[in-house]
Structure formats: C-alpha cells, structure tokens
Amino acid sequence: MENIIQINKDVSVVAYYFKNAGARLRCYPKKIEYDGKSIVFTEMGMRHPTKKGERMIHIFDMTDGQADYRLEFDAQRLTWTLVAIADAHLPQAQTSGLTAIPAGA
Amino acid sequence: MPNLNLPLNRAQPQIMHIDLNSCFASVEQQARPLLRGRPVGVTNRNTPYTCMVAVSYEAKARGIKVGMRFADAKLLVPDLIMVESDPPKYHHVYQILVNIMRSYSPNVTMKSIDEGIIDFTGTIGSVNKQSLPEIGHEIKKRLTDEVGCWMRCNVGIAPNRFLAKLAAGLHKPDGLDVIDHTNLRRTLSELELTDLTGIAERNQARLNACGIMTPLQFLDAPSEVLKRRVFKSVCGEDWYQRLRGWEVDDHEWATKTVGRQYVLDELRPSDESVRARLAYLCETTAVKLRYKGLASRGIFVYVRYASGDYWYSRKMFKSSFFTNREVYRRATLLFNQRPHDSYEREIGVSCYRLSQSNMNQISLLEEVNREVWLTEAVDRINKDFGEFTITYANSAASKEIVKQKIPFGSTRYFELLCNRA
Numbered sequence: 001m002e003n004i005i006q007i008n009k010d011v012s013v014v015a016y017y018f019k020n021a022g023a024r025l026r027c028y029p030k031k032i033e034y035d036g037k038s039i040v041f042t043e044m045g046m047r048h049p050t051k052k053g054e055r056m057i058h059i060f061d062m063t064d065g066q067a068d069y070r071l072e073f074d075a076q077r078l079t080w081t082l083v084a085i086a087d088a089h090l091p092q093a094q095t096s097g098l099t100a101i102p103a104g105a
Numbered sequence: 106m107p108n109l110n111l112p113l114n115r116a117q118p119q120i121m122h123i124d125l126n127s128c129f130a131s132v133e134q135q136a137r138p139l140l141r142g143r144p145v146g147v148t149n150r151n152t153p154y155t156c157m158v159a160v161s162y163e164a165k166a167r168g169i170k171v172g173m174r175f176a177d178a179k180l181l182v183p184d185l186i187m188v189e190s191d192p193p194k195y196h197h198v199y200q201i202l203v204n205i206m207r208s209y210s211p212n213v214t215m216k217s218i219d220e221g222i223i224d225f226t227g228t229i230g231s232v233n234k235q236s237l238p239e240i241g242h243e244i245k246k247r248l249t250d251e252v253g254c255w256m257r258c259n260v261g262i263a264p265n266r267f268l269a270k271l272a273a274g275l276h277k278p279d280g281l282d283v284i285d286h287t288n289l290r291r292t293l294s295e296l297e298l299t300d301l302t303g304i305a306e307r308n309q310a311r312l313n314a315c316g317i318m319t320p321l322q323f324l325d326a327p328s329e330v331l332k333r334r335v336f337k338s339v340c341g342e343d344w345y346q347r348l349r350g351w352e353v354d355d356h357e358w359a360t361k362t363v364g365r366q367y368v369l370d371e372l373r374p375s376d377e378s379v380r381a382r383l384a385y386l387c388e389t390t391a392v393k394l395r396y397k398g399l400a401s402r403g404i405f406v407y408v409r410y411a412s413g414d415y416w417y418s419r420k421m422f423k424s425s426f427f428t429n430r431e432v433y434r435r436a437t438l439l440f441n442q443r444p445h446d447s448y449e450r451e452i453g454v455s456c457y458r459l460s461q462s463n464m465n466q467i468s469l470l471e472e473v474n475r476e477v478w479l480t481e482a483v484d485r486i487n488k489d490f491g492e493f494t495i496t497y498a499n500s501a502a503s504k505e506i507v508k509q510k511i512p513f514g515s516t517r518y519f520e521l522l523c524n525r526a
Contacts, residue, residue: 022250022251023251024250024251024252024253043138045135045136045137045138045253046132046135046136046194046197046252046253048193048194048196048197048198049193049197050193051491052491053489053490053491053494054488054489054490059193059194061136061137063137063138063139067139068136068137068138068139068140086137086139087139
C-alpha cells in the first residue's frame with residue numbers, strides 16, 4: 001500500500017501565473033508554507049478541475065522531488081488546501097507511525 | 106443464402122483507432138512524478154485484496170496483469186505501489202483526448218474511457234490536408250503537450266475498426282501502425298489467433314476444431330465454413346468481412362438495462378446492513394435511469410450467497426417507474442422472497458424494458474405528480490450541492506462505503522460518475 005498522509009489543511013501558497021502558457025501550466029503553485037516549513041515545488045504533474053456541488057475546484061498534483069503533494073484551489077472561496085502528501089520512496093514502516101489527520105481538522 | 110466471396114478491401118484507410126494503454130496507471134504517473142519508472146497498480150478500493158484495474162508498463166514487464174489481486178501481485182513484485190483510482194483525473198484526460206480527436210473529424214466514437222475511433226471519411230483533402238500517419242503523430246504530440254510528457258498513446262490506421270484496433274496494439278506503448286491490403290497478410294502471419302480482438306480461448310477452440318490454427322488460415326477460410334461450421338451463426342460472415350477490411354462494427358447499441366451490483370463489504374452481514382446496501386443500489390440505479398431520461402417497467406434482483414448459490418427474481422409491471430422510491434419499493438418486493446440459507450455475498454438490481462421517461466408529462470393522479478416533483482427537487486438540490494446531499498435515511502450509511510468507481514467499457518455514465526466522485 002502507498003505511503004499517503006491525509007492533511008486537509010488550508011495553506012499559504014505563492015503561485016505564478018503565465019499568461020502565454022497553455023492551459024496546463026497557466027497557473028503554477030511554486031511554494032507553500034506548511035507546518036513551519038517552506039516547500040518549493042520543482043514540477044507540476046497535472047492540474048485537473050473537479051466539482052464539489054456547484055463549486056469549481058482545481059486540483060494540482062505537485063512535487064518537490066522528495067514527495068508528491070496534492071493541492072486544491074477552491075475557485076469560489078479562493079482558498080488553497082493541502083490535501084495529502086504521498087511519498088513513494090519511503091518504505092511502509094517509516095511512515096506507519098504517522099497519524100492521518102481527519103478532514104476539516 | 107449465397108456464399109460471400111469478397112476480396113480484400115483496397116480502399117484507402119480512413120479509420121484511426123487511438124488507445125491510451127495502461128491509461129489510469131500512466132495518468133497517475135503523469136500526475137505523480139515520483140511514481141514514474143516504478144511498478145504501479147491502480148485499484149478501485151484501498152484494500153490489499155482488491156483487484157487492479159490498471160497496471161503500469163513497468164509492472165507489466167515484471168509479470169503483473171490487470172485483474173490480479175493486489176496482495177498476490179505484491180508477492181510477485183514487492184516494490185509494487187498501490188494507488189486508489191481517481192475518476193476526475195481520468196475524466197480530465199478523457200476530455201482532452203476527445204477534444205483533440207474532434208478537432209479532426211466530427212465522426213468520433215469513444216469505445217471506452219481510454220480508447221476511441223476517428224472516422225476520417227470525407228475529411229481528407231478538405232478539412233485535413235495531412236495524411237493519416239502525419240495526423241497520428243500530431244495527435245501524439247498534442248496529447249503530450251496538453252496532458253504531460255508521460256502520456257503516450259497507440260495509433261492504429263486501417264480501412265475498418267477491427268483492423269485499426271489491431272494496428273493500435275502492434276507496437277505498444279507508443280506505436281503508430283497502418284494496416285491495409287498491401288500488408289494485411291504479412292501482419293496476420295506474425296500474430297496468434299488470440300491476438301485478434303474478440304478471439305479468446307473459446308473462439309480459438311472453435312476455430313481449432315475446424316482446422317483453423319492461424320490468423321492467415323482464418324483469413325483464407327470461406328464464409329460458409331465460418332458461418333455454418335465454426336461460429337454456427339451470422340457471426341461467421343461478420344468475421345469473414347471484418348478480416349478483409351470491410352466495416353461491420355459501426356453499430357450504436359441502445360441501452361437495454363440499467364443497474365448496479367455490489368460485493369458486500371461484510372463477511373456476515375446483518376439483514377439491516379444488506380437492505381441498506383440494496384437501498385443505495387436502488388437509489389443510484391434510479392439516478393442513472395433519470396440521467397439517461399429513461400423509465401423502466403421491469404426489475405431484476407439477484408443475490409449470490411457465501412455458499413456459492415445464486416438466486417434471482419424478475420418482474421414486469423404494468424406502469425413504468427423512474428423514481429428512487431419506486432425502484433426501491435419494487436426491488437424490495439422481489440428481495441423479500443429470497444431464501445435465507447446462507448449469508449449474502451453479492452447483491453444486484455437491474456431495470457429492464459426501458460422506454461423514454463414521461464417525467465415532463467403531468468399525470469391525472471395527484472400523488473404521482475407529487476412524487477415526480479419531489480424527485481425533481483431532490484435531484485436539483487443534489488446537483489447544486491453535491492450528490493447525496495439529500496438521500497434516504499436507510500441508504501445514508503452505505504454512501505461512505507459503496508463507492509462507484511471506474512466502469513470498464515462504456516462511457517455512458519462517466520459524466521454522472523465524475524459529478525459524484
């Protein structure tokens with residue numbers, strides 16, 4: 001099973017906006033502040049839209065080279081949420097002690 | 106019936122089949138760069154005993170196959186990574202693929218979430234100035250530009266759909282092949298019978314029983330032999346034409362049944378728990394009916410027991426129905442007749458004898474109108490605020506447990522599924 005930690009916390013984000021880029025890279029979250037640390041992203045895997053009821057949500061799958069991060073941008077409330085951190089490199093045992101934080105915590 | 110005696114179709118290939126192989130796994134690897142180059146299995150449930158609906162090329166190379174249980178695959182490849190499926194992500198890629206395909210021809214048919222067909226008949230030379238192989242390369246490039254560098258697709262070009270799909274499978278994962286009358290025999294000579302789409306073990310046995318051991322012998326077999334001796338139906342004639350490049354597969358099949366089934370999450374479920382799951386299945390079946398604008402007159406319920414026994418019941422009604430309450434009420438009438446010899450393992454509900462819904466027509470009976478208006482109001486609220494914002498109390502517990510996941514094959518309910526996900 002995958003080493004994935006659910007976070008579901010609002011975070012501060014520094015994002016770039018490229019007016020001439022295609023839809024894929026037009027908005028690029030570069031840096032987030034989480035748990036007292038700055039995480040600088042090096043690559044965007046994919047951005048895809050989805051819906052929560054009538055609210056448009058943009059999901060960004062980002063990586064800093066160490067772990068994969070899933071960010072949600074709520075286009076109605078203008079909030080950024082760090083949904084989950086996944087670390088494919090760590091063996092299961094190293095993350096088994098981490099407690100998943102429930103949604104809305 | 107005269108014996109068919111058709112030559113090979115010598116027309117210029119106009120059909121292009123596009124296939125995103127290992128689609129879900131490739132999309133996950135695109136979204137999560139750290140998964141790239143690693144064996145990945147996509148499952149519909151976050152449990153080790155579930156089967157994998159897609160595996161990455163790296164996992165395939167190490168012997169993992171789609172449909173294997175994750176726990177078994179993990180024994181074979183200890184560093185296999187399980188990722189739970191994420192329908193909105195796949196829907197996004199699907200939409201991009203459809204938009205790319207529709208920019209070349211209006212005649213686009215999606216065969217499933219990850220494969221589709223473009224019929225270029227009438228567009229070459231007018232709308233599309235390039236040749237089909239050039240368009241195929243352009244589609245590959247556009248897919249990479251618009252989704253990401255890890256996305257690859259196979260392109261097959263041929264005079265009919267069957268040969269185009271065959272061509273798309275020749276050089277995975279990033280192939281582009283053309284099959285026409287000039288290379289058909291050479292291509293078939295390099296394949297096994299089971300490499301042909303639609304020929305699995307049983308059909309292979311039928312062909313072998315009549316002395317047909319290779320695709321070339323299949324191609325050379327007279328239509329009468331295929332029809333009377335091998336398939337014993339008109340399917341034989343279809344195969345005769347299909348292999349020669351003539352189109353026999355451009356049918357649109359109407360929806361005949363709408364339903365849901367579920368393997369229960371408890372080994373010894375209580376009656377209350379089974380009924381809660383049944384209520385949920387009925388509710389989502391009714392939502393599917395209304396999504397397609399259909400009403401049903403027949404209902405079918407089945408139960409598979411832990412002992413291996415199977416029970417089913419079906420009934421036709423005089424009046425048609427499409428509301429959640431009516432589907433549940435009528436399914437329960439049948440469900441109450443089931444034997445109680447063992448624990449239920451799997452349950453299913455299907456609606457059949459479908460017709461266009463008369464939801465917009467006001468009834469003479471006030472109670473019928475009230476139920477329709479209530480259903481419309483609940484559907485509207487659920488559309489605006491998310492699925493199952495208003496749901497039946499007895500199915501509420503199942504909402505978190507029974508998740509509708511990626512369907513194989515049809516994309517008929519894909520929009521509905523993505524709204525719910």
